[in-house]
Amino acid sequence: MAAVDLDDLDRYIVYALQRDARHTSSSDIAEAKGVSASTVRNRISKLESEGIIRGTHVDVDYEKMGFQLYTIIFCTAPIPERERLAERALDVEGVLSVREIMTGDENVHITAVGRDSDDLSRIGRELNSLGFEIVEEEIIRNEYTNPYSAFDSCGSEGDRDDPGE
Template sequence: MPTLELDHLDKQILYRLQQDARRTSSNDISETLDVSASTVRNRTRRLEANGILRGYHADVDYEAAGYQLFTLIVCTAPIPERENLAEAAADVPGVVEVLEVMTGEGNVLVQAVGADGDDLSRIGEELDDLGLRVSDEDLIRNTHRRPYARFERADGA
């Protein structure tokens, strides 16, 4: 699929949605950017249709939700199987996100949530059964996320 050329308005819309998509309406964005709300809606639909804007995700505090263990599991997959194994890992109960990394070792990063150590052991075993080699497991204390700053700057630099 060809890459959609993003102009300043597209970038500004993406930046504002990254800040807080749940409480940001087309009207809110249109007021700050001095364009119509329908322009923002049309641009948003185009960004979605082109696969640039892929979704609106909840940011869950797992500890507050009763799941004390939020972990990053570093796995290695054979390169030809990496994508298929990453997709399969996403289906393991307790796994909340899987990232494919462009390296030979540690090329699949799995974020998982568990109520206790047994939960995390089961997840590790299921990942191993899929064919992923687990090399490290780290408990995540906090996640800090910010919108991509280049979308905000007027010069696009």
């Protein structure tokens, strides 16, 4: 897949939306970069149509929703089946995300939540029945994310603190 040529505005839009898509408007981005809000909206549409922006995601506190166990399951899948199995894993209740890994034996990482150990056992059994070999399971305490800072070409510290101001 060929890389899409992005300019500073495109990269800043991606940065600002990664930081806080819910509280960042086209007008906020336009003001920070000295362009019109309609220019930003058009650029967002273009970034979406080119598949660069694939959606917005909500950061959920699963523990507060009653899912005390947030886990990553390290699996091995046969290389010819890896992509198909990864897609099917999303159908297992409790599975949140699946990452295909290009190297190593643990070539699929599955993130899942459960209310208790019975939930995690069920998820493991279902993944096993799909064809995954479960290598290891780890309970996640916290997860932190960050937008790719090189896309923040605005340059001032104030803009980094809150793109919605």
